[in-house]
Amino acid sequence: MFIKAFKVKSNSPLKGSERKKLYSEISATFPSLSDEQIQNILPKKEAVSSIKIMTHSGEIGKLFCASDVPMFFQLDSGIYPTVYTLWQYPDLLHSFTTHHAVIQKLASGADLMLPGVVLEGPASLHAYGKLEKGTPVSVNTSDNKAAVAVGITAHSSYDLYMAGGRGRCVEILHALGDTLCQLGKPPMRPNLGVPFAQEEVDDDDEIMPEKLQELDIADEIKTETIKERLTEENTDENREHEESVKSVENEVPSEKLDPIQQMDKLLEYCFLKACKISIKKGDLPMLSSNFFKNHLLAVCPPDQTIDVKKSSYKKLSVFLASMKSKGIINTSTMKGVETLLSVKTDHPLIRELVIMEERAPVEPVVSNVPVVAECYRVTADVFPVLSKFGCDKGDILTRAEVRKCFTEYVKKENLQDGKILTLNPQLAGILRTKEHQETLGWEDALNKFIGRMTHTHQVTVAGTRLVRSGKLEPIDITVATRSGNKKVTLVNNLETFGIKLQEFSKECQGIGASATITDVPGKKMPSVLVQGNQVLYVYKLLTEKYQINKKYIRGLEYAPKQRK
Incomplete structure (x- = not known):
């Protein structure tokens, strides 16, 4: 859902009545939350904003943020907590547990598969809870109860049990590390302890027949019935996921890394992290010394220190040459001065890197220079047209956004002939043209259309956005x-x-x-x-x-x- 960047259509603070309505909706959806707990998540004394978004797939939704940190997101299917809310109330949703290594797959857009689910004890009818298909759930890891993903069940608990450990378990909507987590300055994932004490289960134990006998249905259900329940299209994906999980489970713990190997690992991690989140395309070309000082060191975790001399590379030039041989960067050297020319941002090592700590350890510089934008509010007059493009009454749009929607509407209705528009009944009613007027110039039509909207202005200073009606x-x-x-x-x-x-x-x-x-x-x-x-x-x-x-x-x- 949020793996790719989403488009922000509007961002406005909640009014008192809107906040009460949101509290009521959250209370109805999550009855286990008391009024005091809801106000703890969305404090009355802090700014709570509603951000209307459009995902890369075209789905319209809303984000509800407290101090710029997203706490809930709303889709057509309902309202869901983010991982930040679940860190405060980890028992708000039913949780499935997986291995720590699976986080990277979830962050890359994969769903949670049954082979990756860690159960508390042997598989049984109620090991997957008592859930219906499409129930909101969270995902945590076997080493930490803090949630790493939010999604909905792909099947009912009974079907998950009958699938025999194969198939999709949770359809992921939001995961730690996606674009939703890049809003504001979110907190670091806390350590809430292990979800339960894991017990070793022998793969050769015959668990399924015993449980089927308890239900008195062993004679009626055969192996062929179980196989029919499996979705054929997921077979290859399941096998690949199962093999990756087995490799994690069967991995022999390696000996503790020596200081040189630890420094190599830290240096490589910070290098990939800087390439992923710090360097912009306009920054290149750049002296390698500036890259090391302003980017690589800047993204180093606060509790660690980079010292190239204590790594196996010994020199920065040797390390960069190694990264260049892997195809991650391209460099050149003139008169003994090395320059970083380009970064291959789609390289697998960069693309698959999962950043677990805060994305911006250095405090961003907030500009006090006011940024002024003249905008227009969607009114009842233009709503019939703009609603076709996901706009609601009261949404704030720039002139460019209104022009884009108007242009697409005209093309869709086939009303344009050069610089002249043929007025259909809907457009003529909005523009309030003369009774027998059938055509209108393109720019005149656009100006009349915008004239049916409420003129507003938006001033942003130091991250605070003020929206007022009327001309500035x-x-x-x-x-x-x-x-x-x-x-x-x-x-x-x-x-x-x-x-x-x-x-x-x-x-x-x-x-x-x-x-x-x-x-x-x-x-x-x-x-x-x-x-x-x-x-x-x-x-x-x-x-x-x-x-x-x-x-x-x-x-x-x-x-x-x-x-x-």
Whole structure:
């Protein structure tokens, strides 16, 4: 479900009524959770956002995040907890246990197969629980009760028992390490202890006939019946999965690695991790020394230290030559200086790498520069058209997104003839054209369509997103005269762009003029008052430091005229 990147269609904080509705839905779906526990997962004092998404397969869903960490996801089939919620309440769903080595397969998009399931004791009718097909379940590992995946049962518990240890057990919806886990800065997987004490079971023990006798159906069910229950299309996949699990079970514990081997393993892991999550395409080419310092060392787990001299490679150039021989990277050396030219991101070693610790050990730099975007809210007028593309009433779309949906609608209805559109009854009703008008220019039709939507603006500052209806009022710079014919500069609407007035007034004092925060009659927000005509300085401060687009600044004409 979340193996490939998904598209975010909207992201908005939950209102009080929406939050209560979500609490009620979670309580109805998971009755074992008390109101206090639900509020612990989605605290009232923290921001809870609803993110509407479209998966790579085209399925529409929602994510509910607390402090940017996804705690629940909602699909057409219902609402499900993420692994982060299950780390707090591990008994919320029925759990299946698997081997630690299977995590990598689940993270790569595979479902959990019956050969990979670890049972508590011998196989019996109730060893797989008392579940119906399609029941939400979690997956943990034999060495840690903390969940690594969430999915639904592929068959009922009875069918899982009758399958004889072959076939699909859980259809995975979300797994540790997928794109859902890349939102925000999620916590590390805790160690909640082993799920149960494993007991050795001899493969030659005849368990099935004994249990069948207990049910008094041994004479009625034959081997052929069991084979008919197996899905033929899964046979090859089951065999491959079973062999991989057997190799894990039969693996002889190796002797403890010596320090040199441990350093080799750490160096290779951090190299692959840096290639997977740290290096961007635009970063290359790059000096190998910069790669080592800014990328490889940066992704090293916080409790470990890399020292190339303590590895078997001894030198960074020797290590990179080894990685180049494996086809992972391409390098060149000129005048004794080595440069990293390219990284093969689809290399199996990079693609199959599972990152178990936090993806970003270094705190990201949050920009305080406001990012302004003019958007449009879906209204009842345009909903009949935009609903065909997964949009709901109230969704926020950019002009480009509206144009794309409108274009696809026109093509689908075969309404375009060059730059002229033929109006069908639905489109004519939305655009409210004249009664006998049958055609309209392309751009005119698009502008009229957008005109039926609510104009909004979105300002993002330091990760905080503010959405307000109506057109964005620009920053207003005016010059007024006070007593003694002294000029003062007033700057209004700064808070609309997320600029803190106290911080801005201190910036204005850098030119030696006093600056205060004052209320101006007729203005809804407080203004910053700067002594003297400082229009040019304020304009330069807004455009250069705060990077406000000049189209959102009004009043430059009040700047003092330059003498010739």
